[in-house]
Amino acid sequence: MKKIHSLIFFSFLLLVFHSCVKEDFYDNTRRGNYEALWRIMNEHYCFFDYKKQELGVDWDDVHARYAYKINEDMTNTQLFEVLCEMLSELQDGHVNLAASFDFGRNWSFYEDHPENYNDSIAKLYLGHNYSIASGLKYVTLPDNIGYVRCESFAEGIGDGNVSAMLNALASCNALIIDVRGNGGGQLTKAQAFASHFTNEKILVGYVSHKTGKGRNDFSSPKAVNLDPASNGIRWQKPVVVLTNRAVYSAANDFVKCMKQCPNVTIMGDQTGGGSGMPFNSELPNGWTVRYSAVVFYDKDMQHTEFGIQPDIFLEMSGADLMQKKDTYIEKAREYLSKSE
Amino acid sequence: MAFLLLPSLCALAQDTLVVAPNKEVLHSTMIGVGSANVLDTYLSPYNYKGTDYRIQRETQRMTLLWSGRVSNQSFIDVNFATTKNHARNIKEYAGGIRYSQGWFYNFMGGNIVNPVERSKSRFNIAAGLGASGYLGVVYIDRSGNNPAQAKADLMIDASVMATYDMVLWRHHYLWRYQVSSPLMGIAFSPAYGQSYYEAFELKQHDHNFLFAYPGNMPSMRHRLTLDIPIRRYTLRMGYVAQFNQSMFNHLKYHSWTHDFVIGFNKYLYRR
Numbered sequence: 250m251k252k253i254h255s256l257i258f259f260s261f262l263l264l265v266f267h268s269c270v271k272e273d274f275y276d277n278t279r280r281g282n283y284e285a286l287w288r289i290m291n292e293h294y295c296f297f298d299y300k301k302q303e304l305g306v307d308w309d310d311v312h313a314r315y316a317y318k319i320n321e322d323m324t325n326t327q328l329f330e331v332l333c334e335m336l337s338e339l340q341d342g343h344v345n346l347a348a349s350f351d352f353g354r355n356w357s358f359y360e361d362h363p364e365n366y367n368d369s370i371a372k373l374y375l376g377h378n379y380s381i382a383s384g385l386k387y388v389t390l391p392d393n394i395g396y397v398r399c400e401s402f403a404e405g406i407g408d409g410n411v412s413a414m415l416n417a418l419a420s421c422n423a424l425i426i427d428v429r430g431n432g433g434g435q436l437t438k439a440q441a442f443a444s445h446f447t448n449e450k451i452l453v454g455y456v457s458h459k460t461g462k463g464r465n466d467f468s469s470p471k472a473v474n475l476d477p478a479s480n481g482i483r484w485q486k487p488v489v490v491l492t493n494r495a496v497y498s499a500a501n502d503f504v505k506c507m508k509q510c511p512n513v514t515i516m517g518d519q520t521g522g523g524s525g526m527p528f529n530s531e532l533p534n535g536w537t538v539r540y541s542a543v544v545f546y547d548k549d550m551q552h553t554e555f556g557i558q559p560d561i562f563l564e565m566s567g568a569d570l571m572q573k574k575d576t577y578i579e580k581a582r583e584y585l586s587k588s589e
Numbered sequence: 590m591a592f593l594l595l596p597s598l599c600a601l602a603q604d605t606l607v608v609a610p611n612k613e614v615l616h617s618t619m620i621g622v623g624s625a626n627v628l629d630t631y632l633s634p635y636n637y638k639g640t641d642y643r644i645q646r647e648t649q650r651m652t653l654l655w656s657g658r659v660s661n662q663s664f665i666d667v668n669f670a671t672t673k674n675h676a677r678n679i680k681e682y683a684g685g686i687r688y689s690q691g692w693f694y695n696f697m698g699g700n701i702v703n704p705v706e707r708s709k710s711r712f713n714i715a716a717g718l719g720a721s722g723y724l725g726v727v728y729i730d731r732s733g734n735n736p737a738q739a740k741a742d743l744m745i746d747a748s749v750m751a752t753y754d755m756v757l758w759r760h761h762y763l764w765r766y767q768v769s770s771p772l773m774g775i776a777f778s779p780a781y782g783q784s785y786y787e788a789f790e791l792k793q794h795d796h797n798f799l800f801a802y803p804g805n806m807p808s809m810r811h812r813l814t815l816d817i818p819i820r821r822y823t824l825r826m827g828y829v830a831q832f833n834q835s836m837f838n839h840l841k842y843h844s845w846t847h848d849f850v851i852g853f854n855k856y857l858y859r860r
Contacts, residue, residue, distance in 0.1 A: 268807055272841075275675065285634070458780060458782040473791060528735055528782070534676055535675070
């Protein structure tokens with residue numbers, strides 16, 4: 250009978266000493282939502298140190314400056330405006346607040362700079378008889394240079410698509426890959442595309458993630474290598490990648506990878522950046538917040554959050570525009586013709 | 590109605606008693622529905638609440654171990670929950686499968702597998718250890734990177750079960766209660782802000798396989814059922830409560846479910 254009592258007592262202990270794992274905070278008031286947003290960013294955002302260094306943003310100071318703007322009589326729209334204003338201090342295109350009625354963003358990375366791209370004129374180079382391989386539009390220009398327009402990495406660009414395209418352009422002397430305006434997509438697709446331009450495994454950068462709630466809690470950076478494409482064709486001739494300020498996120502990473510590949514020259518304007526991998530969270534009222542969570546550095550352990558410098562800087566010429574010419578494409582053709 | 594059932598029950602009793610205890614196997618299958626409360630701070634800082642659906646398949650038999658005092662329980666538990674956040678504008682789905690094997694010492698010479706026909710006492714108790722493995726996922730229905738969280742563990746569990754044979758109008762109604770809790774093992778978790786791109790594409794691991802014990806994985810599973818004999822089958826109905834929790838790499842997780850379950854169990858005989 251003692252054994253039974255012991256067992257019952259043991260079961261009782263199990264019940265008593267099992268603690269509950271609960272949510273930390275939930276307060277769906279105006280101030281509760283404000284505090285939740287500040288706290289989510291405080292515990293998860295990965296660029297506080299860098300933004301303090303580059304922009305002078307002190308997140309504690311931000312809390313103090315915006316807290317007094319919050320009151321319970323605010324409308325949803327007013328609260329949204331204040332919260333977006335607070336997030337804009339970070340000048341990060343990956344930091345967004347989404348509500349059913351609006352999408353808060355800071356797109357100054359390209360809105361404050363010349364576009365250096367004219368869609369109508371660029372389309373003249375593609376003409377009407379261009380081919381499309383899973384979102385990659387390509388054509389052979391009259392001087393036997395292949396022109397590839399890559400508008401996004403959101404589509405599933407695979408080895409098969411890239412190889413088919415490179416095979417079709419195999420007789421070209423060189424390649425222009427135009428990623429202007431490419432706002433990103435899937436990082437793996439961008440790297441898969443870049444893997445067709447190297448024959449060797451190359452170091453392209455480092456990655457580090459947060460390991461805790463503290464602003465300086467990061468894992469030690471680990472190397473990110475670009476492996477050569479194991480399936481399909483690897484391009485061996487000169488390549489120019491055209492960039493502008495609207496090249497962002499996964500497209501920025503593509504440029505970072507291509508910059509390390511042999512025979513590749515980056516021409517155009519500085520990229521827009523966006524080197525943090527974004528995660529999502531939410532506020533008590535259901536608004537969704539997106540933030541940079543994982544830091545990607547270049548091969549020299551430098552941030553590319555605010556963009557990558559081209560090898561050759563270009564500006565769109567007004568005179569070229571008048572003649573319906575794209576300065577970027579013309580300069581790339583000129584450069585590639587000389588390097589042949 | 591009860592008098593009509595009685596002859597068949599007597600016939601069953603006569604059949605079973607000629608079979609050795611270790612040849613008798615109790616099979617039980619149940620389905621359930623109830624409430625779910627899921628928290629996974631890798632995906633969201635807030636609780637998601639909704640409906641839980643559950644299927645349980647159990648097999649129990651006595652073994653020859655320890656002079657026939659040890660029983661074996663094989664258990665498969667599958668659940669799927671659809672939940673929403675406080676604001677009711679984002680959906681989250683959580684589910685998984687746990688398979689366990691447990692061995693129980695039956696106290697007082699009892700037989701926890703078929704206590705109605707093989708135990709002298711109306712109250713039986715058994716306790717033991719088992720091994721279990723879990724594979725699951727929590728998926729949040731909003732666009733973006735890392736919308737899901739994988740769950741996996743391999744654990745040694747402690748478990749206690751008890752039965753009480755309640756006789757009403759010459760019918761045996763069997764109450765069964767079981768509580769289980771993981772004692773130690775290995776569990777998977779991403780690091781606090783680690784992306785699945787790092788873990789699976791780059792194969793860069795960071796404290797992803799952790800030693801789990803009640804301090805960081807305080808979980809419990811309770812099951813209370815009532816067996817109601819109906820001819821050669823037995824209707825089983827009851828309540829299942831599962832409190833699966835963890836705190837790994839500063840990430841909090843809980844899945845609290847309460848289900849009403851119903852099904853049948855049947856004794857089969859091995860050669």
